[in-house]
Amino acid sequence: MAGYTPMIQQYLTVKADYQDAFLFFRLGDFYEMFFDDAIKASQELEITLTSREGGSEDRIPMCGVPYHSAPNYIEQLISKGYKVAICEQMEDAKQTKGMVRREVVQLITPGTVMEGKSLTDKENNYIASISYFDDQTYGFAYTDLSTGESKVTQLSANFDEVLNELAVLSTKEVVVASSFDAELQKKMRERDVLAISFEDNSSIEMQFSNLLDNLNQDKLKQTAARLFHYLYRSQKRSLDHLQPVTTYQIHQFMKIDYYSKRNLELTETIRSKGKKGSLLWLLDETMTAMGGRMLKTWIDRPLLSQEEIEHRQTIVEVLMNKYFERQELREKLTEVYDLERLAGRVAFGNVNARDLVQLKRSLMQIPYLKQILHGMEHEVVKQIADSLDPCEEVTDLLEQAIVDNPPLSLKEGNIIRDGYNDQLDQYRYASRNGKTWIAQLEREEREKTGIKSLKVGFNRVFGYYIEVTRANLHLLTEGQYERKQTLTNAERFITPDLKEKEVLILEAEDKCGELEYELFTEIREIVKEHIPRLQAAAKAVSELDVLQCFAQVSEERRYVKPTFSTEGKVVLKEGRHPVVEKVLNAQEYVANDCFMDTDREILLITGPNMSGKSTYMRQVALTAILAQIGCYVPADEAVLPIFDQVFTRIGAADDLISGQSTFMVEMLEARNALANATQNSLILFDEIGRGTSTYDGMALAQAIIEYIHKHIGAKTLFSTHYHELTVLDSELEKLKNIHVSAIEHNGKLVFLHKIKEGPTDKSYGIHVAQLAELPKELINRANELLSALEKTDIQPVTVKSTVKEIEEQPAQLSFFDEPKEPKKQELSSKEKKVLDKMKEIDLLDITPLQAINLLYELQKKLKS
Known part of the structure; x- marks a missing residue:
């Protein structure tokens, strides 16, 4: 730094501790930025980039913003995920010889905003800290600095739990150790975390030890301490409003993962990312x-x-x-x-x-x-x-001390009520009395001189004065006033009495301002207690x-009080989708029933596109959520179990940030549900398998249904366009078919939006295309192709095999091998029929899906 001026050296010394932030360096009435900060800030804020001499051979890039308008520029940077370090002059430049001392007084980050447009009234602004422990668990703490709320929990080794908490809280900033895994940091940014900050100190210190008294685990204390170290280090001021940290467990609440929260549009809609159209908007x-x-x-x-x-x-x-x-x-x-x-x-x-x-x-x-x-x-x-x-103590104090309509600035005065402080009242009397005297002087001098335009004025540079225009100077007598200032069109004068009153008034005003600020600070400290x-x-x-x-x-909205079943029953009579019902306004919403119990765990829903399958599924989930937050629900009658989790796979969306296709997102969401759901969960699967070929898609859909039926037992709503799957109700005893009805009228499809028992008779994709007014020639060709394809007669395997298990390890069965006879045991007549049927089949005459299913059944049941 030897080649730079002392001021630039001071800047670089401060900047060294804030490499990841813009440094707003106070120079008089401006915050200045230099070097790379200046170049980047000029681009982000669209302000002029200039340069200045810095002592080196090259000029230094520089840009700046006026200090009084800085909050607006800071908010722009924070909203983009940047941090801003505010470096103030700690001394009066007029009273300091040499370089003015400067220090950073606050680091403003996305998670530590305390005021301005970056804070939304009805949304928290959370900052979290994450610690990784040797037992492969994560400590997770968070606080809202603007409200003081602080909580901590311990999460499993599955980092998806951490990501889910970050998403639920809409966390703006995360504090981790500098050694924290870089790949996990990337995943957090993909979940809209604006900033990641580093803090390696997790020791418990006296300044915040009382905040951790409620915690009985060292892991939780260390995680919360890491967060507090960062907050105290960055904010550099009292944080007395931080509340003692409380623990919570994610299993104490219904678990709604990131995907399900998004699909159900609980707090924001998928397309607009706004509140309107969400459940939060409705409520x-x-x-x-x-x-x-x-x-x-x-x-x-x-x-x-x-x-x-x-x-x-x-x-x-x-x-x-x-x-x-x-x-x-x-x-x-x-x-x-x-x-x-x-x-x-x-x-x-x-x-x-x-x-x-x-x-x-x-x-x-x-x-x-x-x-x-x-x-x-x-x-x-x-x-x-x-x-x-x-x-009452706070109310009484503020009523006695603060005027009803105070100015915004604390330095303007006129904040404290008359009568609150005797000394202040004396200063005010002197000031007010002096100003009354000034007004009286002006009247007297006008009468004495006959100059109606004569005025007694004031400015901060010259103080009080008597001003007479040049046209009226001849009316003054020699030595009547003492000349003070000459203007183009007037002269300003002073008198001994006016000088004396000026001293009294200005002294009273200065002392009044200082005392008001002291009194305000005292009041603030009392309120703080x-x-x-x-x-x-x-x-x-x-x-x-x-x-x-x-x-x-x-x-x-005519909601009813739900009751809760311990027997796993779902009874919704005339249930409605709360948000859709509100959006329709005066239009008639078609209500529907839903019934599920231990013998009716999976509802397979068929029906045409746009008929309301997804709406029906969502309304069941939203009704359950409304019930479990304590609200009434949109139905004529409602009986529900208490669901521990809700999983959804609804809608089609790419995850472009992580490079995942629509089908991959679909499979990930399905995996998440199948891996974590219990018999007390609610699963909504909409059109599983549509992102791949018909054969693949139908096979996956059937396999998922069978897996849920056999291994999970969760209440499941499964909508599909594979109406061939409706035959599964004869195979899976807890699966029932329902459909959204529609009728054809004059060659056109009419949606009734009414749920009825049983399967739909066919798919209506071409009818929906017709409603969308695709070209007539295209519709006719589609009908021709449909007729040809329907002759293929693709059907899933639904025959129950009752073949006995064979003890010996079987040989591998290929697609073109004939099934081998069991080696040790005789087959029953039913088992022989299955084998004979397989021998009769020519694989070239059936669909690939039928072949795969039949061979899979034989391998699984016969093991031969």
Whole structure:
């Protein structure tokens, strides 16, 4: 660095510790960037790239942004996954000889944003840490710095569990050790993690040891400590609002993996990646930002405890039956600001006077909420009322101290109420009295001189002055005023009395501003002491908000209270897809029944494209999720088991980032369900096998159905266009056929959207193509080809083999070998018939799928 100027040397010294961030280096009224930072920032922010002398032979690339508009530029960089280190001047340049000392005061990253547009009101902004342990398990901790929520869990060696948690939480940033596997880092970025940061220190230190007192495992403590080390190191300020870390287990909630969450469009739609059209969009009648965030969390993590679910249902039922009281609650909740994030801003030190007024007004609503809830005269609702803490000490302090409409800036003054502090009142009196004197002086001097345009003014450079235009200077007597400044069209003067008042006024204003800031800081520190109470109140208000939201939606949309079966029954009468029903508005939604039990575990659904098979499947899953978050459900009657997991394979989508085709995504999702589902799970498979040839696809579809039937026993909805598979109901005792009805009218297909028992009689693909108005010549040709293909008569194997197992290891059977007779045991007459049938078949006269299935059956059953 010897060749650079002292200022550039200082820049490079600071930058050395923040290589992965843009360094906003404060120079006067600008944040400047140099070298590669400048080149990259000018491209990302579309600002002018310049250069400056830096002491070396070449000019140094440079760009900058005004400090007052920096937040907008920082948000742009953060939204793209970058980090920004804010380096401030720590000394007054006018009072410092030599180089001004500069330090980084905060590192802003995607996971540590505390304000601005990057924070969405009804969404959390999570940052997580991951630790890998010798026993091949992962520690997983996360926090929302803006609210202080902190949790930790231990996950299995399967990294998919980690990826699923990152997806459920929509995690913006992940903190890992510098040695963390690079391939796993790549997988995390593929799941929309904006930034990966490194922290090797996982020791427990005094500054946050109290946050870890709830944890009894060293692994969990180390994982959370890694996260806290990073937060304290990067934020460089008090984080008193961080809540003690609590543990959770993923098996405490219904597991909905990444693929299923996406396919069911729980919190965002697949195509638009937006909220509209999702289950969250349908349900969100919350009145507070806190309630909106809690609603999203509940949707992501449905309950498994019937007791907890029914507790929520009880409150929803009371609120539904108390219409007028519920409307009062909603009205009062609209006046409650974001208590969680306000408390975070208090601890973080970036709270302003308007924030504190919002905090006061929010707390002032709690007594009204308590009164309304007590008026409902229900024990469970009264318990909620009793948990609402109005924090009177905070409310009283803010009411006494802060004016109702304070300015945004803390340096403008006029924040503290008159009467709160005697010294401040004295300064204000001196200032106000002096200004009154100034106004009186102006009137007197106008009368004395006869100059109506004479004015007494003020500016920060010259202080107070008397201004007289040149046209009126002849009206002044010699020595009447002392000349202070000459302008083009006027002269400015001063008098001894005006000088004296100027000193008094400016001194009073300066002291007033300093004292106001000191008093505001004191008030903020007092409020900080009550942060745990504020956070507890915020949680109680959030829960109340979500439950009233459930009541509001359930009443408006005619939902019913579900009951739960311990016998694995699914009974949905006149069930509806909640989102589709809302989107249709005034149009008539066709409701459908669904019945499943231990003798009816798999429903094979057939019917034409666009008839509603996928909608029917999704509505069953969404109904189950609604029930397990404590909401009522869209049906006339609902009985459901408590599902431990939901798996889906619905829709077609490539995973371009990881280079996987639609069919590969389909197979991965199917594998995930088959590997993890239990008999208490719900599986939705839509059109499995369509991404490959007919023979492959049908074989895979049949094999998957048989595997679920034999090995898993999960409640399964399996829709297919392979209507040949409908014969499986004669082979698999727990599989039943249902279909979505449609009729042909005047040569056109009419969808009835009604689920009926039994299989469909045929596929309607060409009819749907006709509805899409493909060329008539094409439709006619397709019908010709269909007639020819139907003569092939492709059918899956459905004959039950009852052939006895042969003890000896059989020889391998090839496609062109005749089946060999068993060596030791005589065959029964039924077994002989099977062998004789196989001998009669000429492989060239049957379809490849039939040949494969028949040979596979013989190998498996005869082992010969």
